Amino acid sequence: MIDTKELKSRYDEIKKNISDRYMNVDLDEIIAIQDERYSIMQETEALRTKRNENAAKMKGKLEQDVRMALIEEGKKIKAELQEKEEKLAELDKTFQEKARTIPNYASPKAPVGKEDKDSLAIKFYGEPTKFSFKAKDHVELGEELDILDFESGAKVSGQKFYYIKNKAVILQMALERYAMDIVLKHGFTPFITPDIAKEEILNGIGFNPRGEESNIYTIEGTGTCLVGTAEITLGGYYSNMILDKKDLPIRMTGLSHCFRREAGGAGQYSKGLYRVHQFSKLEMFIYCLPEESEKAHEEILSIEEEIFQGLEIPYRVVDTATGDLGAPAYRKFDIEAWMPGRGESGEYGEVTSTSNCTDYQARSLNIRYRDDDGKVKFVHMLNGTAVALSRAIVAILENYQNEDGSVSIPKALIPYCGFDRIEKC
C-alpha cells in the first residue's frame, strides 16, 4: 500500500494517479474515514492514559475505602474504553481495507492511457516469422503431434486444463533448466517455492483473494490460497524483517506452479495454452535500495530479453500504459513474443512481465532495511518472469513449425532436450 500519512499532502497527485489508471477509488471517503479514525484514536488514548494513571495510584498501601473508590473509577474507565476500542478496531479494519485499494504511484515515464493499445512498444527484436505455408496455431500443432491434450484436461479437471505429453514434457523441462541457467549466471539464488500461501501474504503483495473478479483460488477453511505466481512466495519470504543494507540487492529466482481462475477469460485470444488455470513459471525477484530499483528493473528486463533472444524468437518490449498497470506497479515492461498462430496471421502475445513495485509491497509486508543514518526504511521490490513455460511453449511451437507439421527445437535448447525436432510418431 502507499504511505497513508501522505493522503492529504499528496492529495492531487494520488487523485490524478487514480484517474490515470482508470480506477474507481474514492479518496475523499478514505480520508474521511482516516479523520474519524484519528479522532477516535485520540479519545481512546486519553482513556488509556486515565486508566494507567488510575492503576498507578493503587501501587502502595491504601485505606480500604480509598482503594474501593479507585477500583470503582477503574471499572467505569474500563467500560468506556471498551466501547471506544471496539469502534476504533472497526474503523481500523475499514480504513486498512479501503486504503489498500489505492494504487501505487505510477512512474512519470509510464505512458498514460486506458488500455493495452495505449502501451508503448519501445523495442523490437527480430522480424515476425514468415512461412511459405499457412501457419498453424499451437493447439493444432500440439494435438497433431500428440504432445498437448486439451480434451483429456477438460474431461478430468475442467476447461483450461491440459496434459503435456511426450517430447513436450522434455521440452518444458529443458526450457526450465535453460532459463534457470541464464538467471543463475546473473547471481540469483534459486528456489522452489510453496504453491500455497496465506491470504495475508497475498494481500501484502497486492492480490485480492476475495471477490467475484479475483483471479485467485482460495482453499476453503484454511486462510490460504493457491499462488498465481512465485512473486507471492518470493515476496513474502522476508515479510516482517529488517534486512541488512550490505545484503542488498537480494536476487531470488523461484520455480512454482501458478494457478489462476481466469473467470470469463475465453475466446480466440485465450485459446489453448495461452490462458490456462495452471502452468509453471520461473520467476525473478529483487529486493533493493530505493535508489537502485530503476536500474534493477532494467536488469530484469535485460535478462528476460537474453532468454528470448537465446531462443531466437522475435519479440517486442512494451512499456505498459497506466490504465493497464497492476495496482502495486510503479512501472511495468512486458515482452510480447511473436505468435504466428495468433489472430488472423500472427500477433504479438505477452510472454513475460516485469514490475517495479517500489515500496508498495514492502510497506504492506513490512520489509525494511537499516540505512546509514540509522533509520529503518522500506526496501523496493521488483518481480519479473524468467519464463512462463506454457506461453514459451506456445511461442516455440508456432515459430519453429515446419511445413510437414513437425516442430524444430531452438538451437539453445537442443543440448537440454537431447533431440532437435518433434514430429508425428
Next chain:
RNA sequence: GGAAAGAUGUCCGAGUGGUCGAAGGAGAUGGACUCGAAAUCCAUUGUAGGCUUCUAGCUUACCGAGGGUUCGAAUCCCUCUCUUUCCGCCA
C-alpha cells in the same frame, strides 16, 4: 499425530499481578584517558502511531501471534504458530 520443555530488546539473559519499556552482560556509537591503540571509566543506544507550544515536549501500543481474566498483565487462563527433545507415521 501424541508427549515434554521453551519463545523477552541487535545478541545473551533476568523477571510468577502494580516500584517493568523491562535488571545484568555483550555489542554498537559518542566522550575521557593515551603519541596512538588495548584496557579502564562516563554517557547514549528498540519499533510503530497520535497530539502539541514541532531541530523539542507529551502520550499510546508492542516481552512469539490472537483472545480472555483483572481497577491494573511480560507475569494468570485459553487458542494458535514456531523451536528443541522423545514416540508414532510416512515419500
